[in-house]
Amino acid sequence: MNFELTEERQMLQDSLRRFLRDRYDVPTRNAILESESGMSSDIWNQLAELGVLGALFTEEDGGFGGKGFDIAVVFEELGRAGVVEPILETCILGGGLIAALGNETQNGLLESIIGGETRLALAHSEPRARYDLNRVETRCEGGKLNGHKTMSLGAPNADHIIISARESGAVDDKEGISLFLVPVSDLELRSTPMMGGGMAADIWLENVVVTEEMRLGPVGSALPYLETVYAAAITANCAQTLGAMETATRLTTEYLQTRKQFGRPIGTFQALAHRLADMFVELEQARSAVIGVAGYLEADPKLRDKHASMAKNLMGRIGRLIGEESIQMHGGIAMTQEYELAHIAKRIIMADHLFGDVDYHLERFIAMSAA
């Protein structure tokens, strides 16, 4: 057993942490949050130069990482700094599907993703599917897509969008789902900023023509690949939330040490001190959950998904505790948009609404435990 990071990952962590501390301070981030695109191309390019995007791909795909622990290291740091750029969307979801399923031409995109020139998004969710991956009503018939894709994360800043559509079967069949890689210029997006930062879009598909060249992977068998990239996305999401919770806990600790009421630092009040202690206890639970999901990411799908559901359920519960308690113990100051914690707390809480929430993963965990 060995819980130490490898030297390469340690170096990646250090350089990314340093970069974000210097270049992604709170005023910079708040300006990005208030901008129309909701992201900074400048930061994006610098992250690519730093090798952060490449760390999310295996050597055979042109990167130098791509394993669960690479994902965990990168996203923990991104979460710590509250980074809102669509890295998960581009590299884990989009890039992950291309790496797994792309033909020679499509694989060519990987190099430009790693280089920071191309961004991707996945349009899979649908209004009546909630968090189910198998529930796809969008149809592909005669080379035309029809349906409504919703809350496609990162789509407003993407160059290409991977769209899932059903070519056979009932709406909730596991078989029959196919993927298409479509240039964003072929699509009409309705965009929205998100509460925790970043952008998403709905896409109404009305007879959108797709060619065989746009097909990504074999006909009708996309679901296991979607499950694989979602497991990686859950790993990234959990690591990101862990990083954000570390920031929330740090800010709360500092505040309890410095804020004075009744003539003494408020951290000297046991009622608050014990609650801060509970936050630290839960933070260690969360850290273990992230190590678990990252460590089993390459394991067989059953073991992988059980750990993914374990982690996602736990992060949702701990996230609520830490998000709410850090605001409450700060008091009014944490309610203000310009204070660092506000964005961090929003990110922690809103992470529960991505890739299945606490309840969804509890039910999936029960189903997998019973099987």
Next chain:
Amino acid sequence: MDLSYTDEERAFQAEVRTFLAEKLPKAMSEKVRLGSGLTKEDLEEWHSILNARGWLAQNWPSEFGGAEWDAVQRHIFEEEASLANAPRIVPFGLAMLAPVLQKFGSKEQCDRWLPRILDGSDWWCQGYSEPGAGSDLASLKTRAVREGDHYIVNGQKTWTTLGQYANMIFCLVRTNTEVKNQEGISFLLIDMDTPGIEVRPIILLDGTHEVNEVWFTDVKVPVENLVGEEDKGWTYAKYLLTHERANIAGVGSSNAGLEAVKRMAKAEMSGGKPLSENPHFAARVAQVEIDLMAMSLSNLRIISKAAKGGAPGLEASMLKISGTVIRQEINDLARRAAGMYALPFASEAVEGSNQPELGPEHSRPVAEQYFNNRKISIFGGSNEVQREIIAKTTLGRMQ
């Protein structure tokens, strides 16, 4: 024991329902239902509708033009108004300042200020908290120094709710630095148009502008705007705080919120079936409903005692805690029910966010309300302060 309303109370309830059905503008209740933010004009219009019926100043004595309702009547109104999605009554002038003036103010002050609260001539805001004085309010530093017929005020207030709409502010200021914190505070009425006052907006984490900082630089306030005696302001402030706690349980808004969650759960789908049929979600809803039912009865017990003249002490602190915990739990359920559609964010502070939001209408305000209502366990005496009151009272002084 009898858990039902008397015949008179039921008649009053019917009267309130009829009034709301006839007089509450549809466009206004629609805004409240959708959580889409009321304008100053909306709030003023609702005040004037209530005033025309004599129902605006519900707890004032009739000699001042009040409805003189007892606690049960006020509860009935709040319950019905919440279910009808009526805007809340802005409390600063009506429910907070007015009782202080009526008890401690001069006749001239009552004659001058009370009618202007009723007819909407003045919009009051509250100048209590300061950056260094939150839970420890008595440590406030805003200074007022007497110079002839005026006080000269310097300092800063914060968390001033709807201060951007106000033309008047009632303030706690320090007039004596030689004595214990609580003994050197005075209660001043200040015209917001006086030179030297600056209002700066604070944007909250849900993107809304509802609170402000108010800065005072050499602000001249006529001495006739002192309420009661100099240095006795802490007594008046504490008196005011007991009024701030009327309706503290928020039963009406919790009931309305829970109904909204149930409607959402019927419309949202989970695993191909309505979310309301998901046993896990249904259990969460039932749990909160059970808590709320018990809390409603606690609230009625205390109201009934208050209507008979008993003063709520500890009970107000208890209701503040359980009331806010339950309301926040309902906000949490609503965001869960919305699923991915809790994610979109329409903030006044974000450029280009005037685009239509995504997802069903009922999902739109849920994340904003969840975050905004983190405030309810912080303001008006944080839940920690309330626990301290309960603990000190029940444990007594221990050595």
